[in-house]
Amino acid sequence: MAERTLDCLGEACPVPLVKTQKALEEMAVGDVLIVNIDHSCAMKNIPDWARSVGHGVEIEEVGEGEWDIIIQKMK
Amino acid sequence: MSNAIPVTRTRRKAQTPEERRRSKIIQISLGVVVSIVVLFFAYLAQQTNPAGAFIILVGTGFGYTLQRSRFCFTSSLRDPLLTGTTDLTKAVVIALTLASLVFMALNMQKFGMDLKQLEVEKALGNVLPIGLHTAIGGFLFGIGAVIAGGCASGTLMRMGEGYAQNWLAFVFFVFGSMLGTALLNLMKTSPIFWTGTAVFLPEVLGGWIPAVIVQFGALFGLYVAADYWGKKKAGAL
Numbered sequence: 001m002a003e004r005t006l007d008c009l010g011e012a013c014p015v016p017l018v019k020t021q022k023a024l025e026e027m028a029v030g031d032v033l034i035v036n037i038d039h040s041c042a043m044k045n046i047p048d049w050a051r052s053v054g055h056g057v058e059i060e061e062v063g064e065g066e067w068d069i070i071i072q073k074m075k
Numbered sequence: 076m077s078n079a080i081p082v083t084r085t086r087r088k089a090q091t092p093e094e095r096r097r098s099k100i101i102q103i104s105l106g107v108v109v110s111i112v113v114l115f116f117a118y119l120a121q122q123t124n125p126a127g128a129f130i131i132l133v134g135t136g137f138g139y140t141l142q143r144s145r146f147c148f149t150s151s152l153r154d155p156l157l158t159g160t161t162d163l164t165k166a167v168v169i170a171l172t173l174a175s176l177v178f179m180a181l182n183m184q185k186f187g188m189d190l191k192q193l194e195v196e197k198a199l200g201n202v203l204p205i206g207l208h209t210a211i212g213g214f215l216f217g218i219g220a221v222i223a224g225g226c227a228s229g230t231l232m233r234m235g236e237g238y239a240q241n242w243l244a245f246v247f248f249v250f251g252s253m254l255g256t257a258l259l260n261l262m263k264t265s266p267i268f269w270t271g272t273a274v275f276l277p278e279v280l281g282g283w284i285p286a287v288i289v290q291f292g293a294l295f296g297l298y299v300a301a302d303y304w305g306k307k308k309a310g311a312l
Binding site (some may be wrong): 010012013014017018039040041044045048049052053062065 | 154
């Protein structure tokens, strides 16, 4: 089970989501992707998308206005 | 989520409960201070403008709603293609339906039910010609929104969130609006742009009833289409 961190700090709205989608495509089922974000919009659209696709999602607040989204690829 | 993700990672440290409690206290105190400042400004504005307090309070409420709900006009049109989610699309259709109701009521009051005193130029709520300028403007706006990381309302809302990129974007937002206003009269008289006529449904269709049917029928159709698209995308993936 591999783990990968994706640094999306400073990236605006659709970019973190697109990067997350591309990163997950390259990963195997069961792998974990940690996305670092500081754009509040990404805190909604990444989890929403990942959940709708069926991945496991957790959000952790790292600091004020900074979050880690932890996604486990399920399929 | 029931099957929790196994945690074996080296990464940034999450906030401790104590830190979280402290930032909560700071946030609430700041919220109280900002609310008092807004009320004070509303009071000041009321001294010079009879609608001043109303405008400031509605604006603040609008911003609060945008921030909390993550309501975003740009992503309502982008997400169906990018992620296949249509929740925001449906929210925008509902918002348009509510706006249409108020728009209709105000214009009914102004022109009467029989449309005898109808003058489209005087209709409330910006009934303006569409044309090439609409398409070009939309395209430019899209490029700008991607670079700035937000549309117009999103930029203003994220300035409040403290996203520095949008402070920079705001400077150019103001500059661009100024340029647009300066060029507006030139556009209006140009033979290429602004050539279409303004479409006011009750005038085109000859009455309020067909206009209501077309307007709300189209909105209902959009809602059903968005709902179908969202369900199809979620199922197919």
